[in-house]
């Protein structure tokens with residue numbers, strides 16, 4: 001079908017060419033009096049994928065360069081994506097569940113259908129190998145289809161012949177034919193002026209004219225596809241572990257913790273939650289607790305010395321302070337801390353107890369005792385205390401030994417060695433529960449035996465206690481691929497705007513035997529082109545109506 | 557504040573009435589061309605301008621509603637279904653104004669205005685009170701995201717309206733061969749769907765005006781870690797319960813037309829919050845839509861498409877094709893920016909990940925992919941005319957599903973917080 005590729009104008013075309021690359025004459029003739037609008041895609045130039053004897057690589061290339069295949073890939077992605085919204089995906093669970101647990105969950109909540117849905121792997125569609133494969137195939141298709149088309153298109157547009165074949169002109173979508181005006185040159189001058197006013201570039205070759213504008217918009221689709229490629233690569237790049245961190249931290253007021261795997265420490269200075277007042281709520285919500293603001297006053301520290309030495313206190317330098325709120329994360333050199341959640345936990349931060357000598361009734365102190373990182377020795381009046389052990393969440397293990405159930409100060413207990421009046425030289429062991437309930441629950445006085453009769457450690461007034469009411473949950477993230485995601489998205493936007501908000505328009509005109517023939521083409525918005533051509537012709541003295549220029553109507 | 561709120565509500569009511577008037581004038585502009593002693597083109601132009609003037613006035617009232625509510629609430633009113641839908645309607649009128657000024661096509665008005673009216677009416681099904689923001693919604697990125705996404709969707713809506721006229725125009729109602737019949741059936745089916753939507757609105761507002769109420773006690777059995785947990789919910793109905801919730805008993809039932817108790821029970825596999833009520837609403841919508849359809853068929857004595865079709869004959873289907881495509885082409889970048897990119901930025905700031913495969917996000921992606929397919933088929937595979945018009949129609953259905961369906965159906969099935 002593509003056998004004869006030499007045009008009558010003498011130009012030798014590539015196999016697969018539809019319109020002569022030089023004069024534009026249709027090469028795949030059906031009938032001499034065929035006036036149907038021409039297929040103008042890529043100006044009829046052959047693409048790489050149109051080869052006569054394709055080998056395997058050609059076939060792969062052809063597969064991925066086909067828009068038909070691309071459309072199928074997009075449709076499949078679309079369908080797969082929608083199937084994934086039928087039931088909740090596994091990623092809604094923050095904890096990791098086993099296959100059986102998940103299966104049970106879906107069965108219990110969504111019945112047989114849910115169980116089958118899970119068994120088919122549809123509960124993790126978006127991370128499944130086949131979904132990712134679809135995305136990779138779209139990416140491949142994007143690369144190949146762009147390469148396949150952009151060069152031929154560039155070639156076609158960069159060396160355009162001004163005088164086109166008559167058939168090329170009369171078979172455009174927008175056409176005009178009429179008697180040639182008296183003074184061709186003057187008329188062409190006038191018409192050219194009109195087109196220039198409409199921001200066309202105008203070329204003349206004798207009495208043939210060509211005008212063109214907004215050629216750049218033809219590159220829009222290729223630019224947007226490049227943006228998409230970058231975007232897809234960035235999304236794949238998020239799978240690189242070193243580029244990614246996602247973990248949660250739970251901090252009471254005043255608590256400082258190391259961000260695991262980094263040199264950074266975060267301190268929660270204070271967490272506050274604010275609720276709407278009843279007067280701010282509409283009728284139907286009055287009396288309900290509706291949060292207005294969560295705020296973690298946070299300080300980020302960088303460790304500068306003795307960071308990996310467990311025997312020494314790390315030396316910290318504050319690098320950033322920020323009020324972390326929902327929608328206002330703390331951000332420092334690619335490290336981001338987000339307000340995720342909070343829980344209500346009343347926990348001690350510090351107490352300042354006094355020591356009372358039970359015999360004399362004398363009172364010493366108070367001395368400052370924080371739950372986290374307390375000092376090792378204390379001198380309180382005549383007493384000297386050495387901290388032996390701290391159990392933040394006191395309990396007794398199976399062997400009857402004291403232990404701590406967690407690292408959170410739910411039931412703190414301090415074990416001191418106390419020396420002082422009435423006590424032996426070597427001192428006595430004394431266990432102190434700052435929470436009154438714990439003191440009773442764990443029978444502090446019995447544990448302390450005889451020492452309990454000699455002295456008492458207790459908090460005098462509420463002023464000497466500081467509490468944390470909430471534990472804030474912070475999400476710590478590093479996502480080094482994000483800049484590329486935004487770059488890809490921006491390039492996509494630029495390309496899509498170029499391609500869709502401007503149209504490439506071209507007008508060709510020539511005279512034959514006293515007949516003026518004009519053809520015009522645009523890659524989209526024929527209506528606008530028609531209006532423009534009609535206006536220019538009218539201003540140049542030829543009265544035509546917009547509708548009469550439409551070639552499509554004449555054929556149906 | 558409450559006074560401003562009242563002004564705001566009145567402005568919306570005014571907008572609704574003016575839009576309805578504009579719709580009537582557009583109908584006169586289109587339908588009255590063949591009235592005796594008139595010059596059709598002049599008639600069309602004159603009434604077209606009157607109708608457009610009303611549409612613009614309606615939009616002014618609508619903008620007044622939006623701004624006064626914004627001031628009264630202290631935040632831009634885009635944060636619940638009522639606010640979003642009223643804003644979407646406003647965006648549609650904006651998009652319509654743009655496209656109308658380019659193409660001056662009265663038919664576009666005759667089809668876009670009823671769409672706007674329907675959407676405002678749908679918004680009014682939801683509570684209109686001003687609600688305070690929860691922290692995650694208090695973000696400028698979210699506001700930019702919601703408004704631009706709505707504007708993009710509004711252009712899709714105008715593209716949909718043009719495509720619908722195009723379909724009614726090109727489907728030949730005199731053809732009796734197989735393909736012709738099928739095309740007619742599809743168009744007619746789509747008109748029925750529109751009537752079902754109208755049926756839904758009519759029944760909700762009629763029973764609301766009549767103060768109808770019914771209430772059920774529903775026992776819900778959930779299995780939590782292998783243990784059955786029974787909880788009791790109260791389910792309220794605003795429409796007479798044809799279908800009652802699964803495993804429930806009547807607390808209150810206003811009799812309606814001799815119906816004293818529900819006729820059916822919701823199947824047990826529907827498990828969401830209020831899924832019984834939703835099913836009942838769907839049954840009512842279909843019933844009343846079908847009744848409306850039959851009534852209109854009885855009056856017209858032919859297919860509804862065949863009634864509309866002859867009034868569209870003097871318009872070029874190619875122009876409609878162009879309008880629909882142009883509108884979608886304008887909307888596509890706006891939607892990409894608002895519906896996806898701004899959404900990703902907001903998600904990144906608020907939830908620490910730009911994409912989380914949450915159903916709403918996924919459906920925004922599906923909408924976008926769908927219009928991508930539309931553009932590719934049109935550009936590179938030459939899908940023009942009726943095929944392309946069907947895609948534009950389906951595309952807007954996808955938009956609506958993303959906006960409403962996801963909250964109603966998917967959220968309802970999964971019983972996370974939904975609306976109505």
Ligand code: HEM
Nearest residue numbers: 065066067070138141142145221496499500928931935936
């Ligand atoms: C999700 C993925 C894709 C998106 C969002 C996308 C988007 C677009 C857009 C917006 C246009 C411009 C439309 C216009 O100018 O009216 C376009 C054009 C095009 N796309 Fe894609 N595209 C995607 C994937 C692909 C793939 C995989 C192929 C591979 C075959 C492809 C091939 C093309 C072609 C050939 C054009 C027309 C170029 C021209 O007019 O010269 N697209 N695409």
